[in-house]
Amino acid sequence: MAILAPSILSADYMHFHEDMDRAKCDGAKWLHVDIMDGHFVPNITFGYGWVKAMRKITDLTLDVHLMIDTPIKYAEEFCKAGADYLTIHVEADTPENIHKTIDLIRALGVKPGVVVKPNTPAEAVAPYIEKVDMVLVMTVEPGFGGQKFMAHMMPKLKELRQMIDEKNPGCHLEVDGGVDLITAETCKENGADVLVAGSAFFGSKDRPAFVTAIEK
Numbered sequence: 001m002a003i004l005a006p007s008i009l010s011a012d013y014m015h016f017h018e019d020m021d022r023a024k025c026d027g028a029k030w031l032h033v034d035i036m037d038g039h040f041v042p043n044i045t046f047g048y049g050w051v052k053a054m055r056k057i058t059d060l061t062l063d064v065h066l067m068i069d070t071p072i073k074y075a076e077e078f079c080k081a082g083a084d085y086l087t088i089h090v091e092a093d094t095p096e097n098i099h100k101t102i103d104l105i106r107a108l109g110v111k112p113g114v115v116v117k118p119n120t121p122a123e124a125v126a127p128y129i130e131k132v133d134m135v136l137v138m139t140v141e142p143g144f145g146g147q148k149f150m151a152h153m154m155p156k157l158k159e160l161r162q163m164i165d166e167k168n169p170g171c172h173l174e175v176d177g178g179v180d181l182i183t184a185e186t187c188k189e190n191g192a193d194v195l196v197a198g199s200a201f202f203g204s205k206d207r208p209a210f211v212t213a214i215e216k
């Protein structure tokens, strides 16, 4: 069974609390939180104070996606703020520091994950596969919601599903970017079990049906 992670990047910021509660009523079990620093990606979003505030008002699984340079500098703050999963980009630091950051996240009791941008091959995940709880494949260039799904990421997704099945079967395989009810099916066929959806979920006229369709 798949899991839907609504991306609160697409929520109504003036009714943020309401949108979070509503996502729970709609049946969502996770929330995806996009952290952008204006360096690693050309956009700026939320800081760890935001995650801390969210943690106070929800028991949903907080899936925090760090799109920031040198995540080792900030990982501890996001763990303390209450992230359940903390995913870092393999492109954001040296392999040595990516290993250290994963170990730090784990030591703080949070589930670590690694993310790959569209131009980063599946092999870039290999050094970390046995020590993470989630691998995230970007199906758009990170930075903005509402972009077009990149179907040509599917061979990479399939390759990572094989790698996970061989080396770390308990690890989640997540997709993020341009996921709607149609592209979600393609992602699931290619091995994804966690699907992030921002604009398609928050723009849906029937959100409970959206959750059911993704998680069936």
Ligand code: DX5
Pocket: 007, 008, 009, 010, 032, 034, 065, 140, 141, 142, 143, 144, 145, 146, 147, 176, 177, 178, 179, 196, 197, 198, 199, 200
């Ligand atoms: C993009 C973010 C996504 C974004 C997805 O950089 O990582 O999580 O919210 O938005 P949609 O689903 O609208 O493509």
Ligand code: ZN
Pocket: 007, 032, 033, 034, 065, 176, 196
């Ligand atoms: Zn994201």
